[in-house]
Amino acid sequence: MTDSEKLDLLLSEMQNMKTEIQKTRDETHELRAETQEMRAETQEMRAEIQGLWAETQCIRAENQDIKKDIREIGLKVNRLAVDQAELRREIYRIDRKISDTYNLALDAWGQGVENRTYLEERIPKA
Numbered sequence: 001m002t003d004s005e006k007l008d009l010l011l012s013e014m015q016n017m018k019t020e021i022q023k024t025r026d027e028t029h030e031l032r033a034e035t036q037e038m039r040a041e042t043q044e045m046r047a048e049i050q051g052l053w054a055e056t057q058c059i060r061a062e063n064q065d066i067k068k069d070i071r072e073i074g075l076k077v078n079r080l081a082v083d084q085a086e087l088r089r090e091i092y093r094i095d096r097k098i099s100d101t102y103n104l105a106l107d108a109w110g111q112g113v114e115n116r117t118y119l120e121e122r123i124p125k126a
Helices: 003-122
Strands: none
Touching: none
């Protein structure tokens, strides 16, 4: 192989290396651009996550309020159940009093009828 052929071969290889270097530089620029885009997206995601975190905290606070309201409603329902049982007892007492009063009135009426009959039989008619 002659010196000129060697020189051509070296120049050809140098040209190939320059092409490879340029490709590598282009790829590096593309990767840097992609990295910048990814960084921007990451920042956006962080902002979204922080917003979601704040929203989650608000929802937790609302859930605590709802749980408190549910407990209060439960206590009121329990009080209503106690009051209902008390009303039932009172209705039962009133019903007994009404029955007793009715029976007493019935006995008194019957006694009155018996007394009148007795008196009518014993007292001569004028």
